[in-house]
Amino acid sequence: MDRPRTGMNPKRLIWLFLLPSGIVIGCVVFYPFLYNFYISTTNMSLYHIRDYTFQGFANYREIFTEPDLYYYLMKTIIWTLVNLFFHLVLGISIAMLLNRQIAGRAVFRALLILPWAMPQYISALTWKGMFNYQYGSINLILQKIFHVQGIEWFSNETWAFVAPILTNIWLGFPFIMVVTLGGLQSIPKDLYEAAEIDGASPIQRFFHVTLPMLKPVLTPAIILGTIWTFNNLNVIWLVTERGLPADKSHILVTYVYKAAFTYYRYGYAAAFSVFIFLILLVFVLFYIRQTRTLAAAT
Amino acid sequence: MNSKCRYIAAAVILVLCAYVMTIIAGCGQKSTGGEIVIWEQKDPEEQIILNRQLEAFTEKHPDLVISTVHFETDVLHSQFQTAALAGGGPDLVYGPSDKVGPYSVMALIRPLEDQFDRAFLDEFEKGSVPVLDGHVYAIPDQIGNHLMLIYNRALVDRAPRDSDEWIGMCAAATRDLDGNGFPDQFGLVFNYMEPFWLVPFLGGFGGWVMDTENRPTLDTPAMVQALRFLADLRNRHKVIPKECNYELSDTMFKQGRAAFLINGPWSLKAYVNAGLDIGVTPIPMITATGMHPTPMVSSKGYSISVNVPEKKLPLVRELLVYLTSEEAQRDIMTELLILPSRSTLFRDPALQENPILAGSLAQARLGRQMPDVPEMRAVWDAIRPFYQSVLGGQMEPEAAAREMQQRAVKKIAEMKQ
Amino acid sequence: MKRREQKAVRVVKKILIYVLLVFITGVTIYPIVQIFGISLRPADQLYSTSLRIIPENASFDAYRKVIFEKDFFTWLRNSAIVALAVSILGVSLASTAGYAFSRFRFGGKKAGLVAILLTQMFPATMLLLPLYVLMKNLGLVDTLLGIIIAYTATALPFCIWTMKGYYDTIPRDLEEAAVIDGTTQFGAFLRVTLPLSAPALVITALFSFMAGWSEFIVARVIINRQALYTLPLGLESLSSTFQTEWANYAAGSILVCIPVVALFLLLSRFLISGLTLGGVKG
Numbered sequence: 001m002d003r004p005r006t007g008m009n010p011k012r013l014i015w016l017f018l019l020p021s022g023i024v025i026g027c028v029v030f031y032p033f034l035y036n037f038y039i040s041t042t043n044m045s046l047y048h049i050r051d052y053t054f055q056g057f058a059n060y061r062e063i064f065t066e067p068d069l070y071y072y073l074m075k076t077i078i079w080t081l082v083n084l085f086f087h088l089v090l091g092i093s094i095a096m097l098l099n100r101q102i103a104g105r106a107v108f109r110a111l112l113i114l115p116w117a118m119p120q121y122i123s124a125l126t127w128k129g130m131f132n133y134q135y136g137s138i139n140l141i142l143q144k145i146f147h148v149q150g151i152e153w154f155s156n157e158t159w160a161f162v163a164p165i166l167t168n169i170w171l172g173f174p175f176i177m178v179v180t181l182g183g184l185q186s187i188p189k190d191l192y193e194a195a196e197i198d199g200a201s202p203i204q205r206f207f208h209v210t211l212p213m214l215k216p217v218l219t220p221a222i223i224l225g226t227i228w229t230f231n232n233l234n235v236i237w238l239v240t241e242r243g244l245p246a247d248k249s250h251i252l253v254t255y256v257y258k259a260a261f262t263y264y265r266y267g268y269a270a271a272f273s274v275f276i277f278l279i280l281l282v283f284v285l286f287y288i289r290q291t292r293t294l295a296a297a298t
Numbered sequence: 299m300n301s302k303c304r305y306i307a308a309a310v311i312l313v314l315c316a317y318v319m320t321i322i323a324g325c326g327q328k329s330t331g332g333e334i335v336i337w338e339q340k341d342p343e344e345q346i347i348l349n350r351q352l353e354a355f356t357e358k359h360p361d362l363v364i365s366t367v368h369f370e371t372d373v374l375h376s377q378f379q380t381a382a383l384a385g386g387g388p389d390l391v392y393g394p395s396d397k398v399g400p401y402s403v404m405a406l407i408r409p410l411e412d413q414f415d416r417a418f419l420d421e422f423e424k425g426s427v428p429v430l431d432g433h434v435y436a437i438p439d440q441i442g443n444h445l446m447l448i449y450n451r452a453l454v455d456r457a458p459r460d461s462d463e464w465i466g467m468c469a470a471a472t473r474d475l476d477g478n479g480f481p482d483q484f485g486l487v488f489n490y491m492e493p494f495w496l497v498p499f500l501g502g503f504g505g506w507v508m509d510t511e512n513r514p515t516l517d518t519p520a521m522v523q524a525l526r527f528l529a530d531l532r533n534r535h536k537v538i539p540k541e542c543n544y545e546l547s548d549t550m551f552k553q554g555r556a557a558f559l560i561n562g563p564w565s566l567k568a569y570v571n572a573g574l575d576i577g578v579t580p581i582p583m584i585t586a587t588g589m590h591p592t593p594m595v596s597s598k599g600y601s602i603s604v605n606v607p608e609k610k611l612p613l614v615r616e617l618l619v620y621l622t623s624e625e626a627q628r629d630i631m632t633e634l635l636i637l638p639s640r641s642t643l644f645r646d647p648a649l650q651e652n653p654i655l656a657g658s659l660a661q662a663r664l665g666r667q668m669p670d671v672p673e674m675r676a677v678w679d680a681i682r683p684f685y686q687s688v689l690g691g692q693m694e695p696e697a698a699a700r701e702m703q704q705r706a707v708k709k710i711a712e713m714k715q
Numbered sequence: 716m717k718r719r720e721q722k723a724v725r726v727v728k729k730i731l732i733y734v735l736l737v738f739i740t741g742v743t744i745y746p747i748v749q750i751f752g753i754s755l756r757p758a759d760q761l762y763s764t765s766l767r768i769i770p771e772n773a774s775f776d777a778y779r780k781v782i783f784e785k786d787f788f789t790w791l792r793n794s795a796i797v798a799l800a801v802s803i804l805g806v807s808l809a810s811t812a813g814y815a816f817s818r819f820r821f822g823g824k825k826a827g828l829v830a831i832l833l834t835q836m837f838p839a840t841m842l843l844l845p846l847y848v849l850m851k852n853l854g855l856v857d858t859l860l861g862i863i864i865a866y867t868a869t870a871l872p873f874c875i876w877t878m879k880g881y882y883d884t885i886p887r888d889l890e891e892a893a894v895i896d897g898t899t900q901f902g903a904f905l906r907v908t909l910p911l912s913a914p915a916l917v918i919t920a921l922f923s924f925m926a927g928w929s930e931f932i933v934a935r936v937i938i939n940r941q942a943l944y945t946l947p948l949g950l951e952s953l954s955s956t957f958q959t960e961w962a963n964y965a966a967g968s969i970l971v972c973i974p975v976v977a978l979f980l981l982l983s984r985f986l987i988s989g990l991t992l993g994g995v996k997g
Contacts, residue, residue, distance in 0.1 A: 013815075013819075013900060013901060014815050014819050014821060016811070017811035017812055017814060017815040018811075018812050018815050018827075020808050020811075020812075021808045021809070021811075021812040021871055021875060022812075024808070024864060024867055024868050024871065025831060025834055025868050025871055025872070027849070027868075028846070028849070028864060028865055028868035028869075029834040029842070029868055029869075030834070031845060031849050032837075032841075032842040032844075032845035032846050032849065033833075033834070033837060033842075035844075035845035035848075036837065036841050036842070036845065043715060045713065045715060046400060046403055046404060046672055046713055046714075047403060047714060049383065049403075049404045049405070050405070094736075094739060097732055097735065097736055098736075100732070102729070102732065102733070102736075106980055106983065108736055108740055109979065109980070109983055110976045110979065110980055111740050111743065111744050112739070112740060112743055113975070113976060113979050114743070114744060114747050114972060114976065115743060115746075115747075116925065116975075117925075117929075117971075117972040117975035117976055117979075118747060118750065118968055118969075118971075118972050119929060119947065119950060119968045119971055120929075121950075121954075122750055122753075122964060122965060122968045123746060123750070125545075125761065126746045126749050126750050126753070127746060129545070129546075129749075129761060129762045130746065130749070132541055132546060132762065133539075133540050133541040134480065134539055134540060134541065135546065135762060135763070137745070137749070152540065152541065153541075154541055155540075155541065155690045170743065170746070178918060178921060178979075179877070179918055181914075181986055182877075182881070182914035182915055182917055182918040182986060183881075183914070185913075185914040185986055185987060186881060186884040186885075186914065186915075213884070216879075216880035216881065216883045216884055217877060217880045217881055217884070217915065217918075218880075219876070219880060220873055220876030220877050220880060221873075221877070223832060223876075224832070224835055224872065224873050224876075227832075227835050227836055228835070231836075231838050231839070233838075233840075241491055241543055248683070253838050253840075256838050256840055256841060257838075257840050258679070260376075260840060260841065261372075261375065261376040261379070261840075262675050262676075262679060263675065263676065263709065263712065263713050264379075264400060264404070264672070264713065265712065265713065265715075266844075269840075269841060270841055273837055273838045273840075273841040276836075276837075276838055277833075277836045277837050277838075280836040281833065281836060284829070284832055284836070285829070288829070335939050335940075342952070342953055342959075342960050342963075345952070365939060365940045365941055365942075366941065367938075367939050367940075367941070368951065368952040369935065369951070370951070370954055373935065377935060377936060380843055380844045380847055380936060381847060381936065383844065384844060384847050384848045384851060385848075385851065386847065386851050386856060388939070545761040545762055546762050548760075548761075549760040549761060549762040549763070552758050552760055553760070568758070568759065571758065572757075572758040573758075
C-alpha cells in the first residue's frame with residue numbers, strides 16, 4: 001500500500017489515537033490495582049489499620065482453606081452462566097424481532113429498554129416485593145390464574161437463588177438487545193439472499209449467517225457481561241435481603257465486601273479480590289483463545 | 299488538511315466546554331470563612347430539621363458554608379472508613395453509637411474529653427455518651443433506636459400485661475377476612491429477618507449478647523428459649539405472616555392489617571402521618587420469667603474526624619454544641635417523636651404529656667445499652683443465619699445457639715489477627 | 716393459489732410477532748408499572764397487598780414534591796453535565812482507539828486489548844479506597860471532573876472493544892478506495908469509516924451515557940457538596956435504612972428514566988445498516 005500522500009505519519013496517528021485512552025485507563029484503574037496487590041500481602045485490618053506489615057501469602061493460604069470456598073465458587077459460576085445464557089437468548093431474539101419493519105417499533109424499543117434505564121435499587125426492591133410469599137405478585141398470579149400454591153421464595157435455598165437470577169435476567173437483557181440491534185446492521189443483506197438461494201431455512205440462516213456475523217460486536221458484550229455478572233453483588237444483596245435464607249444466597253464477591261466492611265479485614269479482602277481477578281483472567285484468556293477472537297487481530 | 303484541523307479543533311473545543319461546565323458547576327460555593335462538611339444518615343424528615351438548624355447557625359456565621367452529605371447507614375459506615383483512612387472525608391460524622399467502636403480503634407475520630415468539660419457532658423443522659431477505653435467519642439442528639447410495641451387502636455383497645463395475654467390478643471386479631479383460606483389480618487408483624495428484633499426477647503429470658511469482657515454469650519438457655527418463643531409465634535400460634543420483612547410489616551401496619559407491630563422510634567411519626575391512631579407501650583413482660591424484654595438502646599450523635607485541622611476545631615466544636623443543644627433537641631423531639639439525650643428534656647411537659655413519647659420513654663428505661671464495641675458486628679453476623687433457620691423451621695434452637703456461638707468466636711478471632 | 720397462501724402465511728407471521736412482542740413487553744414493564752404505582756401511593760408504602768396497579772387515593776403529589784421541594788433541577792443539571800461529558804469523551808476516545816486496534820499493526824496489540832479488559836475484572840469495592848486517594852492527590856475530590864474521568868475510564872474498555880469489533884466488519888477496501896482518491900488515512904477514517912459505523916457509535920454513546928447517568932457508588936465517594944449531587948445521589952438522599960420516602964423515590968426513579976429512553980429513541984435513527992448504501996463489497 002502506498003504511503004498516504006499528505007497527512008500524518010501512520011505511526012504518529014496510532015499514538016494520537018491510543019494515548020488519550022491509555023492515559024485515562026492507566027491512571028484511574030492501574031494505580032488502584034497495584035495498591036490492592038500490595039495490600040493483599042499485608043495484614044491490614046481493624047487493629048493494624050495504619051501499621052500493617054508484610055505477611056507474604058498468608059492471606060491467600062487462608063482463602064484456600066476456607067471450607068465454603070468451593071461451594072460459593074460453584075454458586076457464582078452457576079449464577080453467571082445461567083444469567084448469561086438467558087441474557088443472550090432473550091436479547092438476541094428480541095433484537096431480531098425488533099429489527100423488522102413493523103409499525104410501532106419505536107414504542108416497543110422504548111419500553112423494552114426500561115429495565116436498563118430504571119435505577120437498579122428500586123427495581124431490585126420491587127422484584128423482591130413481587131417474590132413475597134403472601135403478597136407478592138408472582139405468587140398471587142400463580143394462585144389466581146394457575147391455581148398453583150405459592151412458592152416460599154425466601155425460605156427455600158434453591159428458590160432464593162432463582163429469585164435474584166430472574167431479577168438479573170430482567171435487568172440485563174436490554175443491554176444485549178441494544179448491542180445486537182447495532183450488530184445486526186453490519187450484516188449485508190446479500191449474505192442472507194445468497195443463503196436463501198442456496199436453500200437455507202430461516203434457522204440455518206440464523207446460525208450460519210447471523211450469529212457468526214454478530215460475533216465481533218457481541219464478543220465484548222459477552223466477555224464483559226460475564227465479568228460484570230460474576231462480580232454483581234448488588235442484585236443478590238437487595239433481592240434476598242442480604243443473603244437469605246440463612247446467609248446461603250451469597251456469591252464469591254460478597255466475601256470481599258463483608259471482609260472489608262463488616263470485619264475490617266482489608267488485607268484479606270484484597271487477597272480475595274486478587275483471587276477473583278485471577279479466576280476471571282483465566283476465563284477471559286480461555287474464551288478469547290477458543291473463539292479465536294483475536295486471531296484476526298493482525 | 300483543512301478538514302482534519304477543523305475536526306481536531308472541534309474536539310478540543312468540546313473538551314474545553316465540558317471542562318468549563320464543570321468549573322461553573324463547582325463555583326459559587328467556595329467561601330472565605332471556611333467550610334464544614336457533615337456526613338449523616340438521618341431520615342428525610344430529620345434532614346429537613348437539620349437543614350433548618352444549619353441555616354440558623356450560618357446566619358450567625360455569614361462566611362461559613364456547611365454542606366451535608368446523606369448516606370444510608372451501612373454505606374455511610376463504609377464510605378467514612380474509606381475516606382477518613384485516606385485523609386479526607388467530612389469534619390463531622392453522624393451516626394449510631396455502635397459505629398463509634400470501630401472508628402475509635404482505627405483512629406478515625408478524635409477523643410472529645412479535652413474539647414468539652416465534665417459539666418457539659420453531665421447534661422446528657424447517663425449511658426448516651428459513648429465512652430471507650432475512658433475516651434469520649436461522640437456527643438448525642440437523641441437516644442433511641444429501641445424497639446417497642448406499637449398497636450393500632452382501631453384493632454386493639456389496650457396494652458397487654460404480659461406475653462401470654464399478648465399472644466391471645468394476637469390470635470384473636472389474626473383473621474381471614476375474605477375467606478380464601480389465608481389470613482388477611484395478622485395479630486403481629488415485625489421484621490423477623492434481622493437479629494436486632496430477637497435481642498429484646500433474649501433479654502426477656504434473662505440472656506444477653508455479650509458479657510462484660512465483650513465475649514459473645516450466645517449458647518445459653520435464654521437464647522434457646524427466645525428462639526423457641528419467636529419460632530412458635532410463626533409456626534405454632536401462627537400470628538405472624540410466613541415471610542415478613544421490614545417493608546412488609548411497615549406496609550401492613552399502615553394499611554391497618556396488623557394489630558401489633560414491633561418497631562423503633564424512627565417510624566412513629568410516619569404512622570401518625572398515615573392517619574393511624576397508635577398506642578405505644580413496652581414489649582410485654584414474659585410470663586414464664588417475669589422479666590421485661592430488653593431492646594437495645596443506643597444513641598445517635600456527632601463525632602469529629604481526626605482529619606479536621608487544628609484551626610478549624612473551635613468552629614466545628616461550636617457547631618457540635620449547637621446541634622446537640624436543648625432547642626435543637628426539642629425540635630426533633632416534638633416534630634419527630636424521637637427521644638432527646640439531654641436529661642432536662644426528660645422532665646419537660648412536652649414529653650411527659652405526649653402518650654407516644656411517654657410510652658417510648660417507658661420502653662427505653664426498660665431497655666439495655668447496645669454494646670459499642672467492634673466485636674458486635676461479628677456477633678450480628680453470627681446470629682443472623684441460624685436465627686433465620688430456626689424461624690423457618692429448618693433448625694432446632696439448641697443447635698442454632700451452639701452454632702451461633704462458635705461462629706461468633708471464630709469471626710472475632712479473625713478480626714483480631 | 717400459492718400467492719394467496721404465501722400472503723396468508725406472511726400475515727399470520729406478522730400477527731404472531733406482534734403477539735409475542737406485546738407479551739414480552741407486557742411482562743418486561745410490569746415491574747416498572749408497579750414502581751409507577753408506588754409513586755402514586757400515599758404514605759410511602761413500598762408493598763401492596765393487592766394486585767391493583769392504580770392504588771386507592773392515588774396522587775401525583777410525590778412528583779410535585781420531588782421536582783419542586785427537592786433540588787431536582789440541580790441534580791438533573793449535574794447528571795446531564797456528567798453524562799454528556801462521558802458520552803462525548805467515550806465516543807471520541809473509543810472510536811479512535813478502536814480504530815487503531817482494528818486497522819494498524821503494532822507490537823503489543825493483543826496484550827493491549829486484553830489489558831484493557833483486565834481493568835474490569837477487579838471487584839469494584841476494593842478499588843474505591845485507592846481511587847479516592849488518587850482523586851485526592853489530583854485535587855479532583857468533590858468535583859464533577861473527577862467523576863467524569865472515573866466513569867470514562869470504566870466505560871472505555873467496553874466501548875473500545877465494541878468499536879474495534881464493528882470496524883472489523885467494515886471492509887478495508889472502502890478506506891483504501893478513498894485514500895487512492897486522494898484523502899489521508901485520517902480523512903478516510905472520518906469520512907468513510909465513521910459514518911458506516913454509526914450503529915456502533917450508537918451503542919458506545921448510549922453505554923457511556925448510562926455509565927455517567929446512573930452510577931452512584933463512585934459518585935458517593937467523590938462528591939461531597941449537595942450542589943454537585945447527581946441524580947442517583949439525590950435519590951439516595953431520599954432513602955434511609957428504614958424510613959425511605961418510597962413515593963418520592965419511585966417518582967424520582969421514573970423521572971430519571973425518561974431522558975435515557977428519549978436518548979435511545981433519538982439514537983435509534985442511526986441504527987441503520989450503512990453497508991447497504993453501496994460501495995465496494997467483498
